[in-house]
Amino acid sequence: MKNVIVAIIVLFTSTTISAQLSDRLNTYFDGPEGFLISKKERKAWKKINSDREAGEFIALFWAKRDPDLSTTVNEFRLDFDQRVEAADKMFGYDSTRGAMSDRARVLILLGSCSRRDNRPPGALASGVRDPASATGGESRLVVSASLYQNQGSTEIWEYESKDLPVRIGQIYVHAVFLESNVEDNDYILDRSNASLMHILSKMPEALIKNPDLTEVPQAGHIPGSRLATADEKAYFDTDPRPWPDTAAAFATAGLAPGPRHFLWVHLSLEEGLSNAASVVGRVRATGSSEEFGSFVIPVEGARIGVGAIELSVPVGEGRWSMDVALSGDKGPLAVKTMDVETGKPQTGVTSVSPFVWGTDVEQKPNSRFGDPFNIGGWRVAPVLDSRFSTSSTESLNYMAYVFEPELDPDGNPQFTVTISLFKEGEQVARSQSQPAPLSRLSDGVWMFGRGLPLERFSQPGSYTLEVELEQTTDGAKGTIEIPFEMVEKVSGAENS
Numbered sequence: 001m002k003n004v005i006v007a008i009i010v011l012f013t014s015t016t017i018s019a020q021l022s023d024r025l026n027t028y029f030d031g032p033e034g035f036l037i038s039k040k041e042r043k044a045w046k047k048i049n050s051d052r053e054a055g056e057f058i059a060l061f062w063a064k065r066d067p068d069l070s071t072t073v074n075e076f077r078l079d080f081d082q083r084v085e086a087a088d089k090m091f092g093y094d095s096t097r098g099a100m101s102d103r104a105r106v107l108i109l110l111g112s113c114s115r116r117d118n119r120p121p122g123a124l125a126s127g128v129r130d131p132a133s134a135t136g137g138e139s140r141l142v143v144s145a146s147l148y149q150n151q152g153s154t155e156i157w158e159y160e161s162k163d164l165p166v167r168i169g170q171i172y173v174h175a176v177f178l179e180s181n182v183e184d185n186d187y188i189l190d191r192s193n194a195s196l197m198h199i200l201s202k203m204p205e206a207l208i209k210n211p212d213l214t215e216v217p218q219a220g221h222i223p224g225s226r227l228a229t230a231d232e233k234a235y236f237d238t239d240p241r242p243w244p245d246t247a248a249a250f251a252t253a254g255l256a257p258g259p260r261h262f263l264w265v266h267l268s269l270e271e272g273l274s275n276a277a278s279v280v281g282r283v284r285a286t287g288s289s290e291e292f293g294s295f296v297i298p299v300e301g302a303r304i305g306v307g308a309i310e311l312s313v314p315v316g317e318g319r320w321s322m323d324v325a326l327s328g329d330k331g332p333l334a335v336k337t338m339d340v341e342t343g344k345p346q347t348g349v350t351s352v353s354p355f356v357w358g359t360d361v362e363q364k365p366n367s368r369f370g371d372p373f374n375i376g377g378w379r380v381a382p383v384l385d386s387r388f389s390t391s392s393t394e395s396l397n398y399m400a401y402v403f404e405p406e407l408d409p410d411g412n413p414q415f416t417v418t419i420s421l422f423k424e425g426e427q428v429a430r431s432q433s434q435p436a437p438l439s440r441l442s443d444g445v446w447m448f449g450r451g452l453p454l455e456r457f458s459q460p461g462s463y464t465l466e467v468e469l470e471q472t473t474d475g476a477k478g479t480i481e482i483p484f485e486m487v488e489k490v491s492g493a494e495n496s
Contacts, residue, residue: 025054032099093185102189109203113157152179165206221293228294235332246270251338256370268308286319310372352478353401375399376447399449422464
C-alpha cells in the first residue's frame with residue numbers, strides 16, 4: 001500500500017544521522033528501477049545527498065507512475081514487481097541478475113509481447129512479419145552481423161505499435177535477442193533496430209502518468225478519497241451540529257463473503273445536493289476517540305440519484321461510530337454520527353447473512369461484493385420512512401446471502417422459507433414452510449430474495465413481516481423482522 005511504503009521509507013530515513021546517502025539508497029536506481037527513471041529524474045537524483053531526501057524522491061517517483069492515485073494500491077508498482085520477479089526467475093545468466101538482463105529491460109518497459117518466436121542456433125532472424133505490413137510476410141529486419149559470430153539461439157519478441165504509448169510509423173516492433181554462444185543464455189538485445197531503440201529511450205517518460213505531481217497524495221480510507229484534514233474533522237465537533245429537517249441518514253453492517261466487514265451508509269437531502277461539494281467521514285470504535293480511518297470524497301463520487309449519497313466503509317469486527325458530514329463551500333451542511341455493530345463471520349459452516357430490505361430494487365450487473373446496499377448484483381434502496389400509503393403499488397423486497405450451504409446430489413442447496421405477519425403485535429397469518437430456491441453467485445456463495453406486494457395491505461395499521469430462511473439438513477437459519485406502517489396518506493415524498 002502506498003501509505004505503508006512511504007511510512008517505511010520515512011521510518012528508515014528518520015534514523016539516519018549522516019547527511020550522506022546510505023549504500024542501500026545510493027544504489028537504488030542501479031537495479032531494475034533504473035530502467036524506469038527519466039533523464040530529468042536522473043539529473044535530479046544526482047543532487048540528492050541525504051536519506052530523507054532520497055526517501056521522498058523514491059516515494060514521489062512511484063506516485064508519478066501510479067495510474068490511479070485515488071486507491072491505496074499502486075497498480076503500476078505491483079505490475080513492475082511482478083515483471084522483476086519473472087525476469088529474475090527466467091532471464092538470469094552467469095553472475096548477471098535476471099532482472100538486469102536485456103530481456104528484462106524490454107519486459108519492464110514494454111510488457112509482454114503479442115508474439116514470440118524462438119529460433120535454434122544458427123538460424124537467421126528472417127520470416128518475421130514486416131513492420132510496415134499489416135498482413136505479415138517476409139521481413140527485411142536488419143541484425144548486426146557481428147552478433148551472429150558463434151551465435152546461439154535467437155528470440156524475437158513482436159509488439160503491435162498501437163499497444164505502445166510511444167507512436168512510430170509502423171505497425172509492428174520487434175526486439176531480437178541473440179545468445180553469444182550456444183547455451184550462454186545471455187540473449188543480448190540487437191541494438192541496430194532504430195525503431196525499437198527509439199521506443200525504449202522514450203518509455204521512461206511515457207510511463208509517467210502524473211508528471212506535475214509534487215508530493216505523494218495520502219489516500220483516504222475508502223477508494224477514491226483522500227484523508228480528512230484537521231479542519232474537516234472539526235466539522236464533527238460543531239455545536240450545534242447542522243442537520244436540516246429535510247436530511248435523512250441510515251447506516252448498517254454491510255454484507256460480503258469471507259471475513260470482510262463494511263459499514264453501509266446512506267445520507268440524503270430532500271432538496272438535493274446542489275450545495276454539497278464533498279462528503280467527509282471518520283470511523284471510530286464506539287466509545288473511543290481513536291480514529292480508525294478518515295476520508296473526503298467528492299459528492300459526485302458517491303451520489304445515488306438526485307439527493308442522496310451512499311458509501312461502503314471497510315472496518316473490522318466490533319462496534320463502530322460512523323461520523324459523516326456533507327460539506328459545501330462555507331462549511332458543513334449536515335453532520336451525523338451513527339453507531340453500527342458488525343458481527344463475527346462464520347467460516348467453514350453454513351450461515352445466512354443478515355437480510356437487506358427495501359422497496360426500490362435495481363439490478364447492478366457490474367457491482368462488486370461489498371458495494372453499498374447491494375446483494376448479488378441487486379441494489380436495494382434503504383427505507384428511511386417505513387410508512388406506506390394503503391394505495392401503494394410498491395413491494396417489500398428482502399434479500400440475504402447464504403454461505404457454504406450443503407448441496408444435494410444435483411448440486412443445489414435445500415432451504416425452506418416461512419413467513420409470518422403480525423398486526424399491532426398480534427400474529428394474523430403464518431405460511432407453511434415452502435422450498436426456497438437460491439441463486440448461485442460464486443463458489444460457496446448463494447443468495448435468496450423475494451418480494452411482498454404492499455397492495456395486499458388495504459387496511460391501515462402497524463405491521464411486522466417476519467421471514468425465516470432455514471436449511472433443511474441441519475437447521476442453519478437466518479431471520480428478519482420488517483416493521484412497517486400502512487396509512488391512508490403519506491405526507492411528503494414516499495419512500496425511495
